[in-house]
Amino acid sequence: MERFTDIENLLPHRKPFLFVDSIESYDEKGCVCTRKFTDEDFFFKGHFPQYPVVPGVILIETMAQGGGAALSLQKTFAEGSLFFL
Secondary structure: OOOEOOHHHOOOOOOOOOOOOEEEEEEOOEEEEEOOOOOOOHHHHOOOOOOOOOOHHHHHHHHHHHHHHHHHHHOOOOOOOOOOO
């Protein structure tokens, strides 16, 4: 599978709350997604400004979005289905 970057066609999320940059690979067992966090991300301004840390809830949301995007690519569910963790 080629790298998939058109994530907005798979998920309803939009910036600044879209946390999947690309899907590198996927199959029925799982997926590999990427997300590059930068100092421009909104949560770093207040989450330990002197020592920025990605909040755990953002990491969980990132994983959930990756799973939802992979499920959308598999086309197992009806188009437009939403997934909740």
